Amino acid sequence: MPNSTRRIVTGRDTHGRAIVIHDTSASVFHPKNRPGVEVTNLWLTTETPASLADTTDRTQEPVALIPPAQGTVFRIVEFSPERDWIGQLDRKAARESFASFGAEQALDNSEQPRHPLMHKTETIDYAIVLSGECYMVLDDSEVLVTAGDVIIQRGTNHAWSNRSDRPCRIAFVLIDGTGEKP
Secondary structure, three states, X not given: OOXXXXXXXXXXXXOOOEEEEEEEEOOOEOOOOOOOEEEEEEEEEOOXXXXXXXXXXXXXXXXXXXXXXXXXXXXXEEEOOHHHOHHHOOHHHHHHHHHOOOOHHHEOOOOOOOOOOOEOOOXXXXXXXXXXXXXXXXXXXXXXXXXXXEEXXXXXXXXXXXXOOOOEEEEEEEEEOOOOOO
């Protein structure tokens, strides 16, 4: 399932002219105890409004599920078919998976969640399905999303369930939010 995403980041030279400051393959993160998932962080900001002068590549830092306070993260997540790994995932493994990128508290603590990876974060997430299909599982419903669909996830409990026979790639922009804590 390895994918290489070319990441081109622009900036300005000392004369204010547009230049490319990064043209690389983005690093891929595999969360612990989460077979079949690849997280590719493309850019991360630490403040709003974001500083256009800051050229620091924060994608080389440890991967976190949620962006920094008042920050954003832009990433692509690839979900492999669930049938290949779902039997390997119990509640303990799910907790360890979320803990591997700093978000154990986001995991749904109900006795029997609809999906073992149900979670919510205090973020607004903009998502675009790039390829494949996946179910967005909510507390009492689910929605099949396919290539080209756009999701605006507003701090609600959810999970992603790929029941197809091919990978699903979704681009996400997560923006720090306020309101109910996960």
